[in-house]
Amino acid sequence: MTTRQSKAEAEAEPAATLIWARPEPPARRAPQPQPQPLSRALIVGAALELADADGLEGVSIRRVAAVLEVGPMRLYGYVDTKDELLDLMADAVYAEITPPAxxxxxxxxxxxxxxxxxxxxxxxxxxxxxxxxxxxxxxxxxxxxxxxxxxxxxxxxxxxxxxxxxxxxxxxxxxxxxxxxxxxxxxxxxxxxxxxxxxxxxxxxxxxxxxxxxxxxxxxxxxxxxxxxxxxxxxxxxxxxxxxxxxxxxxxxxxxx
Amino acid sequence: MTTRQSKAEAEAEPAATLIWARPEPPARRAPQPQPQPLSRALIVGAALELADADGLEGVSIRRVAAVLEVGPMRLYGYVDTKDELLDLMADAVYAEITPPAxxxxxxxxxxxxxxxxxxxxxxxxxxxxxxxxxxxxxxxxxxxxxxxxxxxxxxxxxxxxxxxxxxxxxxxxxxxxxxxxxxxxxxxxxxxxxxxxxxxxxxxxxxxxxxxxxxxxxxxxxxxxxxxxxxxxxxxxxxxxxxxxxxxxxxxxxxxx
DNA sequence: GTGGCGGTCGATACAGTGTATCGAGCGATA
DNA sequence: TATCGCTCGATACACTGTATCGACCGCCAC
Structure with a gap:
């Protein structure tokens, strides 16, 4: 994953490299039978499921996509890199940690x-x-x-x-x-x-x-x-x-x- | 690496699963032009070199073998698993840490x-x-x-x-x-x-x-x-x-x- | 000296990885 | 209605760890 340099490095996008600064793509404009609704939340949900079951090694782009019944490359519309998916997963856990007000x-x-x-x-x-x-x-x-x-x-x-x-x-x-x-x-x-x-x-x-x-x-x-x-x-x-x-x-x- | 279950799990070798308990194979009995002398020390040396240069992601069985001018599978005579190679690397660093007597x-x-x-x-x-x-x-x-x-x-x-x-x-x-x-x-x-x-x-x-x-x-x-x-x-x-x-x-x- | 044996090496193969590329197909716009 | 543009996912590429197995070679018995 980090082995290959990410697309971000190749072509110098003006900014917005951090996933936290990139808005999520709009909800899909509903084509035919709606191939499958998708969102970052759904993606990290599936990834969490896999990770909880099989550990981090059980999380692969292909497997997450399979859980969501979606082509693997579809995920790259919501995430630039597998590392970014891991960032999202970590943040999801942090959400459970924030102490009550x-x-x-x-x-x-x-x-x-x-x-x-x-x-x-x-x-x-x-x-x-x-x-x-x-x-x-x-x-x-x-x-x-x-x-x-x-x-x-x-x-x-x-x-x-x-x-x-x-x-x-x-x-x-x-x-x-x-x-x-x-x-x-x-x-x-x-x-x-x-x-x-x-x-x-x-x-x-x-x-x-x-x-x-x-x-x-x-x-x-x-x-x-x-x-x-x-x-x-x-x-x-x-x-x-x-x-x-x-x-x-x-x-x-x-x-x- | 940890993805696939290691050979150790499949066939229940009587004991000696830990690499620290397994003796290193003998120095080779010198065939012809000595295809290439090898030892755990040489292997972790090459691995350290790669890791220092490119990070852990730069360490792969194939690359370590290439540095040593040796076929990749040769390493598996000295190490059961890539994880074991990483264990050896970590121990090599610990060797630099042990404080002076x-x-x-x-x-x-x-x-x-x-x-x-x-x-x-x-x-x-x-x-x-x-x-x-x-x-x-x-x-x-x-x-x-x-x-x-x-x-x-x-x-x-x-x-x-x-x-x-x-x-x-x-x-x-x-x-x-x-x-x-x-x-x-x-x-x-x-x-x-x-x-x-x-x-x-x-x-x-x-x-x-x-x-x-x-x-x-x-x-x-x-x-x-x-x-x-x-x-x-x-x-x-x-x-x-x-x-x-x-x-x-x-x-x-x-x-x- | 010669035949066989046992052990070692590495080529090949397999299943899997992340991700770039690109053709097809569709919705919205002109 | 024709076209544009965008999105999806099939395909492809380079690479991973490691199981399998055929070939080879040094040693030993005869």
Whole structure:
């Protein structure tokens, strides 16, 4: 996909390269039996369906088109590139993340509680759409919902006493928080997917990964790793995620005061 | 690659599925003009070369084989799958990251200084191999150098007074630190790559991204984002990385005491 | 020395990918 | 009614990862 340079690079269209700046083509002027109504929303809907079922690898232009009962090239009227389709998919997930308006029955909360809420929403979205973290640190997310989520992060942090009105510090705190989310979720979900495919849930893992690790650890060159794997109680991924989150929150708090 | 199920899944080889547990095939028993000597080291060397030049997308089995002047299928004697080749590449980068033995002229340092050193080494490696962060949060890294780097992280953290001998806390701190690295580097490098290709370094960015952002910001629905982008001084990526790192270090420190 | 065997190499093949090109067919306009 | 212009999708191209399998060649037994 990114292998070949996109049409956009070849012919210098005056502007409007970003999909967010390009209006959607009009609804079709209804030819005969209306070959099949189409829209960006329908396209990303089908793509989400495929991705949720088979992972990102299950999303191909041809397959999305097949779900919509449409010729593959039809999609290129709504999207310049498969990467743009992935951008749309990411933004659709961001739409699920934007926290409820801060004015509702949840009154404006403590900034730490606010960040915990955002982190929790993000993680739940990632669990619903396991492919989302794969996109998370990828090409910059500039879609409307991604920007809204970014604004929400900033807004929560802006309510911290030491950060209000200090844009540079605010930016740094938001970036660190987000970096943690990206890294933690990507790692957790990759692990989960590896567990599910590399071993049929357990069996092959016991047969391949586990003996290898045991052998490495018994060689004695990784004493701390052995201790951490062997002695420590194994927390659930959720607990681990929240523990790391507390570390980040504490770090921001230290910055604040 | 992951699209098709690998041979490993089809026929249940007794064990040894992990590449780290499979010995390298012997050096070839020298036929005639030695068609071309080969080894995993040579293969990942060629792959690194391609990836450094053209990014991960530039690495294909056929191209690696071409660099080595060898038939493509030859590589499958050393590697079961392209994903395994990527695992080897990631481990090769980890080899550049493992910090110098803590006993040398650098005496055992403060744990914070130790983590800063590891973070700096990791970031420098990522700048040398811009594709590395793309692999960073991916499938679990179990190669020898990855494990050594993990042990090094644990070792540094183990020298923090509050963490020594508390495997669970140690594990959490190491995980949070690593999650930050993954997220921050992935985001930074993705941004950098987008800047370089989406606009020819500047031009198209001014023509496409910048006007779009300006328009969004002027709509007034993202006041804090506008403030952060507009008013804040723009730090270098390196400064931003280090600022976030300090936040994480402070958070760990708060956990420790 | 010679015959056979076993293992290795790589040509070929297959199913799939993203996307450029372009002919056909249709709606709206003149 | 004739024409223009636009949209759709069939076809094509270059490329991907990898399974299959025939040919070849060095080694070993005789």
């Amino acid at each position: 801060p004015t509702a029955d949840h009154p404006t909360q403590d900034w730490q509680a606010g960040l915990r809420l955002i982190a929790g929403l993000t993680r739940r979205a990632a669990l619903r759409h396991e492919w989302f973290p794969e996109l998370l640190g990828g090409r910059p997310h500039l879609g409307p919902h991604a920007l809204a989520a970014l604004e929400a992060r900033l807004s929560v942090l802006n309510s911290a006493p030491g950060l209000a009105g200090r844009p540079a510090a605010l930016r740094r705190a938001a970036a660190a928080f987000h970096a943690y989310l990206v890294g933690a979720l990507r790692t957790e979900l990759a692990q989960r997917q590896a567990d599910r495919t590399e071993g049929r849930s357990e069996e092959q893992w016991r047969d391949a990964v586990s003996p290898y690790l045991r052998q490495v650890l018994e060689a004695g060159r990784h004493p701390l790793l052995a201790e951490v794997i062997g002695k420590a109680e194994h927390p659930t991924p959720g607990e681990e995620f929240e523990a790391g989150l507390e570390i980040v929150l504490n770090g921001i708090a230290a910055q604040v005061s | 803590p006993t040398a002229d650098h005496p055992t340092q403060d744990w914070q200084a130790g983590l800063r050193l590891i973070a700096g080494l990791t970031r420098r490696a990522a700048l040398r191999h811009e594709w590395f962060p793309e692999l960073l949060g991916g499938r679990p890294h179990l190669g020898p150098h990855a494990l050594a780097a993990l042990e090094a992280r644990l070792s540094v953290l183990n020298s923090a007074p509050g963490l020594a001998g508390r495997p669970a806390a140690l594990r959490r701190a190491a995980a949070a630190f690593h999650a930050y690295l993954v997220g921050a580097l992935r985001t930074e490098l993705a941004q950098r790559q987008a800047d370089r290709t989406e606009g020819r370094s500047e031009e198209q960015w001014r023509d496409a991204v910048s006007p779009y952002l300006r328009q969004v910001l002027e709509a007034g629905r993202h006041p804090l984002l506008a403030e952060v982008i507009g008013k804040a001084e723009h730090p270098t990526p390196g400064e931003e990385f280090e600022a976030g790192l300090e936040i994480v270090l402070n958070g760990i420190a708060a956990q420790v005491s």
